[in-house]
Amino acid sequence: MAHQEQQFGSCVVVDDDPDILVAARLALRGLFAGVTTCTTPEEARRVVQEASPDIVLLDANFARGATDAVEGLALLDDLLRADPALPVVMITAHAGIHVAVEAMKRGAADFVAKPWSNDRLIAAVRTAAALGASRRATPGTPPPPPPPPAGDSGLIGGSPGMARVHALIARAAPTEANVLILGENGTGKELVARALHRQSRRAERPMVTIDLGAIAPELIDSELFGHVKGAFTDARADRTGRIQAADGGTLFLDEIGNLPLHLQPKLLTALEQRRVTPVGSNRAVPVDIRVIAATNLAPADLRDPRQFRQDLLFRLNTVEIELPPLRERREDVAALIDHYLALNAERYGRPIPTLAPGTAEALAAAEWPGNVRALRHAAERAVILGGEAPLTAADFGILAAPAPAFDPGAVVSEAADLNLDRVERRLVEAALRKHGYNISAAAAELGLSRAALYRRMEKHGL
């Protein structure tokens, strides 16, 4: 990739499979000035001690056919004992997810499953190397605490995908590194941003959020940078922008993919120079902020320079945290359902409902295109509408058969139900379904702002 300008010094890759070593070297040579490969644990111990690399990429299994990862985990322990700040990314077999979790518990920075995608490998290695560098830059910093229990971040889920998220939050939060959070709508990006801020050194200072998807594009400039009186017709007084309001704290740029291309260089300059110039002013004001950004753009779109300036992207994504969609961590569904049933039962003064046989399985098997947000609404609706009997999948709006296709003609036919409220609900639901619960796209189709769509979703319990 053109953007990789060898940000780091050296990397050591340890694997007994020469094909993997070649693949890793090719994938990583753009990122590191030097990539050294080793085929045995003994060689790795020596090379790592001599070369003090920025990062080690370590296979979990050495002996041919072994899957128990004993050698890889022992080497991980040795390397971390010698240098607790050394970032180690484990390479695991796809089926060996328990090995990945064990490695993370022992202090690995991250893991990648074989066969890997180069994007995933590079993202994991970059993030781990950047964190390692920032840890080394602040000597005396205690080693990162073990991942906090789910309750601390408000993020429920013990699946391997969420274990990785918890671990990354714990590692990234206390650093000053900018963090980019990726994930589909409703996967918990805002919760991650809050957890990062809460666990950071800036926790006592404000976290200022700006949802770039919910603000009219023509207002973004002044919302971000502020303006001085008279800068434009409606500017009747000076106004502080959100960047400045976050001074000393954290700036959360939600839906960064909606930042108009023409404002991207201005934000980049502000972040690089740590100064903002309000619209209409020629005086730059110094600011001290840590930036967390989030987007539901797919990584490929984000790396498309026609959609997003790559220099700004690399300013924002020192650390990348990717939230897996719920359908890729179905084992988390039961805990989420339990949590949100209990929460809503308390809220509405109802007993905590039980589930009819087969319901838990049906909920876990559902696609959840709206991810945790949709699950949360479904649980609320089930508590409100469910009777005394144990809840079935239908009470959560999960249908055994696919939902009938929406027929816009039915809305205008005189025979149709013309109750405005119900028609609105059907249209909102149809737009959400049509766009796979992508809020920005559904809002655009409905001619609403994201904020207005959220209000209607709340109103209709969607």
Ligand SMILES: Nc1ncnc2c1ncn2[C@@H]1O[C@H](COP(=O)(O)OP(=O)(O)OP(=O)(O)O)[C@@H](O)[C@H]1O
């Ligand atoms: N892992 C989780 N555990 C508990 N609740 C969660 C989790 N993930 C998301 N939620 C809940 O789901 C809802 C949506 O989460 P959040 O707003 O953080 O998602 P998002 O990815 O920022 O969505 P969007 O991109 O649509 O703004 C919130 O009510 C949040 O509390």
